[in-house]
Amino acid sequence: MSKHRLRGRGRVDASQPVVFTFDGKPYTGLKGDTVASALLAHGVHLMGRSFKYHRPRGAIAAGSEEPNALIGTRRGPGRFEPNTRATVQEIWDGLETNSQNKFPSLKWDVGAVNDAAYMLFSAGFYYKTFMWPRSFWDKVYEPFIRAAAGLGVSPSEEDPDTYASRYLYCDLLIVGAGPAGIAAAREAAGKGLSVVLVDENSEMGGTLLSEPQSKIDGKSAWTWLEDELAALKEAGVKLMTRTTAIGYYHENMIGMVEKLTDHLPTLPADTPRERMWRVRAKQVVLAQGALEKPLVFHGNDRPGVMLAGSAQTYLHRYGVKVGESPVVVTSHDSAWYAAFDLQAAGAYVQAIVDTRPQVRQDLQAEARTRGIPVKLGHTVTATGGRLRINTVRVNPLNGTHVGNGQWIKCDALLMSGGWTPSLHLFSHTKGSLIWDDDLTTFLPKDTPEDCIITGASRGLWGVEAALKDGSVRVGEALSKLGVEATVSDYTVADDRVGTGVTMRELPTDRSAGKAKAFVDFQNDVTAKDLRLAVREGMRSIEHVKRYTTNGMATDQGKMSNINGLNIAADALGKKQPQVGLTTFRPPYTPTTFGAFAGYHRGDHFEVVRKTQIDGWAEENAAVFEPVGQWRRARYFPKAGETMDQAVARECAATRASVGIFDASTLGKIEVVGPDAAEFVNRMYTNPFMKLAPGKCRYGLLLGDDGYIRDDGVIARISDERFHVTTTTGGAARVLTMMEDYLQTEWPDLNVWLTSTTEQWSTVAVNGPNAAKLLQPFVKDFALTEDNFPHMSCVEVEVAGYPARLWRVSFTGEIGFEINVPAPYGRALWETLWDAGQAYDITAYGTETMHVLRAEKGYIIVGQDTDGTVTPYDAGMGWAVGTKKADFVGMRGLKRPDLVAKNRKQLVGLVTEDQSCLEEGAQIVLDPNQPIPMKMVGHVTSSYHQGTTDHPIALALVEGGHSKMGETVYIPMPDRTIAAKVTGTVFVDPENARLKI
């Protein structure tokens, strides 16, 4: 049994010792301990160093609001996280922890020199200096500031754990399982509702865990708690512990993070570390309780200075005495009970120091009975001790006058500045707050959400008040849910209710300018910093916060916001609500990135769409590229080949004999109905009314602004049926755009659209031997020039599968696209592959496809166009049905700038020195001009692996169509390349190769 542990006290399991390490030293705690409670049981208060001044710090709290006791936690390789709150982390055998922000050790930290020079590091000091010499900021000052800042160190390895998420719909969600939350749950249970009760702690009970003395309806608090939770469980209430409601989003959506494994000594299989619950509740009850406020005085941050309520928690929940000879300093009744309980547990309370001149008689009597010296109307002006408090200076207060100080020896100082309702989630709802002068705090007012707030979070103190309030307040939610609202009555004996006053900085006889009275502990913001900010013109609390960083530490102002506001308001001479409260922002407590990422990491980060032929490509060593959501085979290297070599081989083989290509990702839309032709005609620039069934036509799709959006080949299958193809990346966009026009602008048209992208696997075979390869597999249909000319389509059987066979070419060679129902795609591919061996068939990927099409001047939307290109710019005026009454984009094309002279137009480029241009390279007319140069265009596509005897490029060039034969220049970092402007067709301009 460690020195400060009380046998038989607390909810820890004395029969289960747990060994963990802190800074390499092993400590034994008990099952149920947090790191903080276990260290405190060993008398270890020093747990960390502060952000700016590197001052020694201990745990000030016992829960998730802890700003000081932040540690690194490790579970073997890859499982390390910084800034873990020691007051929350449960211990398990083998847990490794370490202190942070210190060098070389926690006890001797050289960073503490900052503390000595603290007068320089006042609020906003860095805005006022580090400006000279100019060059020093990047090289000297900033690196120095950065290295000094930060708390723990980042993880450095990939996280081996998994994370999960789930949606949950329920009738009633209750956040916080203290007395108010449990009472609310009791009224809701057993009424046929789905009820969820959630608490961030490892066990439910809230305040009751720290106040076992109270008796509820005749039962001891802990017995009552046990019975009540069992009854709730029995009634079907979903009870969730270690689950933090992190944010309140639109319309009663609550994000909750459940910690599943951080408390376990061994990790169970298939179990995620954390799970994000996205809860949608019809009604929400917020019962998050209240947080105790520190008092603000010189030296209030020394290890051993702690919130009185937290000392109570350590005593009752963990059986740990945080000091043997504590002093209590308070402005609120509640801390008196901490003194009484500690005294009862065997400590010698040196004094109760209360800033109030008058305190309840019964408390004073009780202190007398217990033999505790009481100092009413006193203040604390200093503390002593290097790494742990050993003395406190106490002075009498006479009005505003501070009398002579007296040092009292102690080993802990328990403070209470009163309580602040926890309004974080309520504020996320955009709920309004109202200032309560009596309680000197904000209280909840209205919220637009279906949300009720109860218990201490609306300013009620005491177990009985909380129980009754929870029971009553949930009634409104129950009525809205259509069940009877019932109310239970509660009688609580030995309840501890109290009142207090709110203090700003405690009065002192020392120079206020030199006092280190901390408001935001972690960020080392003192009361004088806040006053300085106000003096410098920061009048809004947001300005004060941002100028001083008060409330911006990892506790997000839970300890500091209200104290900061009170002091700033005082400095401004205004009431608190006129100064404002900073916005509470999600998450309620710092939340693991992994919990947000959930399943979406690594292979599962985002969907990877695969064609039915993808497996063949994978087995045949394809190199893939991501294209939108798809992965596509980019090229098929043979052993030792580079991409360029592979592409050159694939290009040559296709032009020489036959190549095979998986075109399944092309978007496909079936347009069906009596008005199908009319619809396609309105959407695309080209005329489609007279396209005969069995024929295909290239189609250009514009936006109504006149710019090219997409393109593709469109086949008329029958009078009332079109098979439209789109680009791979554009498929979803185009279908949405078509649906938009159809549903919104032309609902009178009798036509329907169905996505058939994935109905078909599309195998393209191209090359002089394509027809020869394919013919034997095509049932009863001759692939001759006469019977099946270029740009035709037919429904036939291919290799035994029903198919839509197209005679189209994106390569300039004889080309076919065979569409078969998707599942047969791979079988068809393999059939053709096997038969193609006789023709040295070559599989090619997107890269070769790009080269072959560029040699023919076929554009790729999104590469040769960029959203600012018209059909005329692209040299495709032939595709515009100028005689049509209208099509999408027709009016847009006539806008002034779209008909202006000297627009960028698509041309070919051939370099004079046979070098290959870089895609994206910029083009100028005068290579000798100074920078900034007048650029006239850029290279959109460029290849050297193709079948021409020189590299080719496509480019958008100002007035390019009238610059044929002229020389333009491409200035590169090392040289300038000259190129001749040409047409865009580099291979077979007569299209002779298309003929069978």
Added chain:
Amino acid sequence: MIQIHCPYCGETLPELEFAYAGEAHIVRPESPSEQTDEEWAAFLFLRDNVKGPHFERWRHAHGCGRFFNAVRNTITDRFYITYKAGEPRPDLAKLLEESK
């Protein structure tokens, strides 16, 4: 994540099933070629962007696929009403009155 009532499905569903589709009741002119440049620019680009009740379109993209109209308060993000495409613009004053 807001919740949206699809007037076709008759269900209130999470936003993830829906796609926003811009301001509502912007009708593509009958004869675009007769539009001036100013009129066409207004059709393409000018939007009310109101702070408060906003007429807008949504599509139940991962459900019935329909585009529909809605009035939503852009300050609270709450819907006053959703209604089918083609139905007339609801009386805003009446809607605001009812929502009180």
Added chain:
Amino acid sequence: MTRFNALNLVKNALTGHKNWTEQWPDSQPKTEYDVVIVGAGGHGLGAAYYLAKQHGITNVAVIDKGWLGGGNTGRNTTIIRSNYLYDESARLFDHALDLWQDLSQELNYNVMYSNRGCLMLAHTVHDVQSFKRHVHSNRLNGVDNRWLTPQECKEYCPPINIAPDARYPVMGGALQERAGTARHDAVAWGYARGAAERGVDIIQNCAVTAIRRHPDGSVAGVETEKGFIKAKKVAVSASGHNSMVMETAGVRLPLESTPLQALVSEPVKPIFPCVVMSNAVHAYCSQSDKGELVIGSGTDQYVSYSQRGGLPLIEHTVAAISEVFPIFNRMRMLRKWGGIVDNTPDRSAIIGKTPVQNLYVNCGWGTGGFKATPGAAHTLAWTVAKDEPHPINAPFTLDRFRTGRLIDEAAAAAVAH
């Protein structure tokens, strides 16, 4: 006003910091100004500063409905860069970048401009083409931006995952070394202090409810919560609320306002040396001097002024960060917040004159307004002072939406195959 320097800091330290003076006074509106600027963000305050400093126009009020710097100035992820594709954009943002370099000295206020470099990662073949186009265009425009291989990306920013089998493999990156970050609040405060020192009134917590016009159509002044304020000229720079304010003057804008979210992690020791942007994955990250990872999220899809934003977007953003920087998966999010951004159809700003005489606008900065702050402010001041476009802001007219002469940085990165 006390000069900010090390000597004064030491002097004040020795006297308990009692002698620092107000950085700007709490001004009440006068009845009349030469220029009223609506919106006390970095752009508006900066414009007032340059009006006073460079154009000698000091009878100026900057009016805000809340506290100065409380809009997008105080809510952004502070990325500063100028490697834009089009000449017009590159000139505007590079002008701003030039001003950023010495802004601390100019304002005698350390805005902590840190040119730690901005690396834009390419994850697809299309990204590579697009970013190389940027690199070449920038080079010929005199804007620094260079191409890095995946290995060089990793060396520049070690947390980047360059595994070739990643869902979005890193295929390279475009690095602008002059780019970086700054302390956003300090920019607003520095301009406010500098403007106030030169006689500008900064009027906070005073909403402008309408712009009033003379019978001849020209601007007469602004109606505010504290009454009418006469003004010879009015410039509106109220990001997130420009549509409403301008509507009262009868000017409709091609804007849609959407919620934009951002978040920070808990602070850790230096681990992330630069700014990294990954457009394909939607991951934008840097590390503040305080040690927090500062992460930009996306915009929600719908028009909204709620500053609330949804959880799914944040989930996606954090997943993207973990995808590109897997070592951060066990880090924790400290807080997230929302802003309202005005988006134009071409994602470029509108700066300058409006159809209403003596009414000027500076709007439509989308998610990228912070980096432009000094440049936008400087050229807006010129335009207001001279009633004519500055050569740099001249292309950013309202009229371009009629003519079709857009500056479409978004379309230039369009994806389709």
Added chain:
Amino acid sequence: MSKHISSLAPSVVVDTAAAHVAVTPMTGRISLRARGDLAAIGKAIGVSLPTQIGICAKTDGIEVVCLGPDEWTLLVPLDQIEKVQGALATLAPSLPHSMTEITGREITFQIEGPHAADLMSIGCPRDISTIKVGQARRTLFDGATVVLWRDAETSFRMDVWNSFAPFLASTLETGAKELAAELA
């Protein structure tokens, strides 16, 4: 890398105490779009078309769900597709409609087991309990559009475009194992 999935090769994706997930064999599917005299269509194909979105109807060998105000998906045995197509074709031109075969487009996962509904809740943002037994909905699962059929309290079918199937199979496998671990 996730596996390849084909409706030609039905397979078990995962089998745990919480849920069993399998790829079902290929079945015939037709997307039907129509307005007007739905009774005539119902008569022609032998099953009356439900008019409320999400409602299903079933007769021998043919199952239909209403997915939109003018949209239905028909599930028919492979050898019956032509017959249904023929029956619908006779209605044109007097009754305009669109009929598109989508047999090859989709993969169907059969999801059964005591925690099948919980498994749906890991990827489906809507409230699963509002899909009553015998109904179906088009919705989202882990980012992909799916049609979710509820055949029993603990039995679902999920239709998804085939390219998304490997990704969703991985989600379902992870989830089923996770749910089983909770039971342990």
